Amino acid sequence: xxxxRMLTLSVAAILSLAADAADWRGSYSLEESYFPNDALFAGQxxxxxAMAFEVEYxxxxxxxxxxxxxxxxxxxxxxxxxxxxxxxxxxxMHVVRGDWEWDLGLxxxxxxxxxxxxxxxxxxxxxxxxxIDGEDKLGQPAVHGLWxxxxxxxxxxxxxxxxxxxFPGVHSRLRGPLPVDIDHPQYESxxxxxxxxxxxxxxxxxxxxxxxxxxxxxxxxxxxxLLLDTSHGQPRLIPRYPLINRLSLDAxxxxxxxLWKLEAIYQDQKQxxxxxxxxxxxxxxxxxxxxxxxxxxxxxxxxxxxxxDADTPFQNDLFLGARWxxxxxxxxEVLAGGFFDLDHESRSYRIEASRRIGQNWKLSGxxxxxxxxxxxxxxxxxxxxxFARLELTRYF
Amino acid sequence: MTxxxxxxxxxxxxxxxxxxxxTAEDKGLQIARDADAYDSGFGDFTADMTMxxxxxxxxxxxxxxxxxxxxxxGDGDKSMSIFDEPADVKGTAMLTFSHGLKPDDQWLYLPAxxxxxRISSRNKSGxxxxxEFAFEDLGSQEVEKYDYKFLREEPCGEWQCYVIxxxxxxxxxxxxxxxxxxxxxxYRITRVEYFDRKxxxxxxxxxxxxxxxxxxxxxxxKMEMVNQQNGKRTVLEWKNYHFRTGLSPRxxxxxxxxxxx
Numbered sequence: 001x002x003x004x005r006m007l008t009l010s011v012a013a014i015l016s017l018a019a020d021a022a023d024w025r026g027s028y029s030l031e032e033s034y035f036p037n038d039a040l041f042a043g044q045x046x047x048x049x050a051m052a053f054e055v056e057y058x059x060x061x062x063x064x065x066x067x068x069x070x071x072x073x074x075x076x077x078x079x080x081x082x083x084x085x086x087x088x089x090x091x092x093m094h095v096v097r098g099d100w101e102w103d104l105g106l107x108x109x110x111x112x113x114x115x116x117x118x119x120x121x122x123x124x125x126x127x128x129x130x131x132i133d134g135e136d137k138l139g140q141p142a143v144h145g146l147w148x149x150x151x152x153x154x155x156x157x158x159x160x161x162x163x164x165x166x167f168p169g170v171h172s173r174l175r176g177p178l179p180v181d182i183d184h185p186q187y188e189s190x191x192x193x194x195x196x197x198x199x200x201x202x203x204x205x206x207x208x209x210x211x212x213x214x215x216x217x218x219x220x221x222x223x224x225x226l227l228l229d230t231s232h233g234q235p236r237l238i239p240r241y242p243l244i245n246r247l248s249l250d251a252x253x254x255x256x257x258x259l260w261k262l263e264a265i266y267q268d269q270k271q272x273x274x275x276x277x278x279x280x281x282x283x284x285x286x287x288x289x290x291x292x293x294x295x296x297x298x299x300x301x302x303x304x305x306x307x308x309d310a311d312t313p314f315q316n317d318l319f320l321g322a323r324w325x326x327x328x329x330x331x332x333e334v335l336a337g338g339f340f341d342l343d344h345e346s347r348s349y350r351i352e353a354s355r356r357i358g359q360n361w362k363l364s365g366x367x368x369x370x371x372x373x374x375x376x377x378x379x380x381x382x383x384x385x386x387f388a389r390l391e392l393t394r395y396f
Numbered sequence: 397m398t399x400x401x402x403x404x405x406x407x408x409x410x411x412x413x414x415x416x417x418x419t420a421e422d423k424g425l426q427i428a429r430d431a432d433a434y435d436s437g438f439g440d441f442t443a444d445m446t447m448x449x450x451x452x453x454x455x456x457x458x459x460x461x462x463x464x465x466x467x468x469x470g471d472g473d474k475s476m477s478i479f480d481e482p483a484d485v486k487g488t489a490m491l492t493f494s495h496g497l498k499p500d501d502q503w504l505y506l507p508a509x510x511x512x513x514r515i516s517s518r519n520k521s522g523x524x525x526x527x528e529f530a531f532e533d534l535g536s537q538e539v540e541k542y543d544y545k546f547l548r549e550e551p552c553g554e555w556q557c558y559v560i561x562x563x564x565x566x567x568x569x570x571x572x573x574x575x576x577x578x579x580x581x582x583y584r585i586t587r588v589e590y591f592d593r594k595x596x597x598x599x600x601x602x603x604x605x606x607x608x609x610x611x612x613x614x615x616x617x618k619m620e621m622v623n624q625q626n627g628k629r630t631v632l633e634w635k636n637y638h639f640r641t642g643l644s645p646r647x648x649x650x651x652x653x654x655x656x657x
Contacts, residue, residue, distance in 0.1 A: 023657050025487055027484075056507075058657050094655055110510045110512075113513075113514075135509060146651065148649055152649075153649065203651075205501070208495075208498075211514045211650075254514050254516055256499060256516065286518065286522055287522055292523045294522065327523050328526050356484060359457065359458065359481070360484070395482070395484040395486065396483055
């Protein structure tokens with residue numbers, strides 16, 4: 001009884017906090033993904049209706065310079081139980097003290113400059129079942145310290161807990177023939193998912209035009225190796241997370257209409273050391289054809305020293321793309337691009353478009369096409385997974 | 397400084413002033429300098445801006461933006477714009493270091509990705525948030541951004557105004573020239589007419605509802621931009637001006653974009 005009373009009081013206290021000068025933003029969305037080609041694997045479907053809800057709640061605490069941010073996220077997929085999931089994208093206390101800032105809890109950070117791949121971004125685990133573009137992330141448990149200097153910032157991350165990558169389940173499209181068994185992951189560290197990872201990063205702006213970040217990461221890799229396991233009858237893939245040390249550089253030169261971008265890593269792990277890079281440019285034609293709209297053209301080259309052994313599809317590829325911003329009242333935008341594998345014939349194309357409707361709604365669409373995938377490529381199982389996705393989102 | 401030196405410098409300035417006041421160009425430049433000098437020393441300010449876009453049919457679309465500006469001696473101001481509406485851009489923020497004729501440094505924060513993105517500032521003639529205001533209309537107005545010409549003096553409402561022509565020196569400006577009405581007493585701009593690259597009348601800005609802050613600095617409560625060519629207009633309403641709030645250069649670090657609320 002006492003416990004129930006405590007709970008009621010706590011909930012009442014939280015609600016009263018929330019009602020008083022609360023700072024909210026969030027959205028809920030309805031989504032439909034449609035795969036026109038017949039599925040390759042049993043259990044897959046052609047049409048996936050889904051919904052999602054995300055809210056960010058922020059509040060200043062009574063102690064000056066202290067605040068909390070809580071960002072729950074829920075995805076409900078009608079057919080794909082594995083994609084139905086919930087997460088705290090953020091659940092943190094933020095402290096500002098002089099030239100220092102601290103975050104404690106589940107945090108979300110982004111590193112990098114390029115558009116077609118986020119190579120140096122490593123703090124947060126990818127929520128792969130949300131989208132194959134790798135831009136959705138899980139909240140990372142961390143102590144994060146940031147120190148302002150005249151030239152930029154120095155940051156330190158201590159990460160006591162590891163989050164596993166999410167993978168498509170048996171009912172999902174965009175997966176290989178074998179399911180990934182996320183219930184039995186392997187870790188190189190004997191501490192398993194409690195290895196203490198750390199990272200350091202310096203980031204600043206130099207000579208006005210150069211934004212440069214240099215970082216060191218030591219800990220459990222966010223990208224697992226996938227090992228074939230047949231010991232339990234049904235073959236399956238086991239994710240294995242190695243320990244790595246990684247040095248990374250991200251740099252952008254902003255020279256009038258030109259943006260020159262480079263991301264590079266050198267990674268050291270047992271039995272393997274390798275380097276990878278992505279670099280290129282974005283050039284924008286402003287107020288094209290006497291309209292208010294802008295057209296940006298992008299080219300980015302991807303390299304990985306492991307070549308065919310790379311665990312990413314970006315070993316020797318070229319990305320070409322265009323971004324069209326209408327700069328109208330509805331903020332209409334279209335982004336179209338294609339990856340061209342320079343070792344193989346394979347290509348994949350992606351078009352994203354969005355437009356605000358009224359004051360609080362937004363309609364966005366996504367079209368993905370896989371073309372000429374050859375059997376020796378990792379992406380071969382996705383050859384019939386072209387899809388179109390339409391999303392209607394209400395923001396508040 | 398000795399008395400003699402002061403006197404010499406004083407005489408020199410007097411002489412230089414007389415010469416400068418000679419041509420219409422010199423007089424225009426002097427007015428711009430005086431206006432700039434009058435407004436200098438404000439330190440910093442914060443304010444809330446409501447931007448209403450009105451199309452030809454009278455349909456409205458509203459943006460809410462909070463502004464923080466820091467005066468920088470000898471360079472353009474530093475400013476931060478925090479977007480609260482429309483809801484899909486809530487949490488988006490933009491940081492600008494303006495520099496007279498050199499390109500501004502500009503960063504955009506995208507809250508969904510937690511990404512701070514350095515963006516090109518070359519696009520000064522493009523519309524701000526889909527409105528009739530271009531980026532260059534809202535940017536820091538440094539003296540060296542224009543060539544000036546004094547046209548005439550005439551009454552502007554209850555005040556007496558200088559009418560000056562300004563020609564943007566920035567090669568990517570959307571205008572050939574602007575004509576501005578500036579009140580002689582407190583350097584309040586009441587009206588600006590903008591002429592497009594073909595020198596055709598494009599837009600008219602009227603600024604009204606001026607209030608004085610710190611007994612010296614005047615800021616308009618309302619700015620209305622009417623586009624004669626497309627029939628659309630945008631109204632800016634300014635509220636909650638606070639001066640000398642204690643903002644420092646550290647508050648304008650690109651990393652500060654991430655934790656604005």
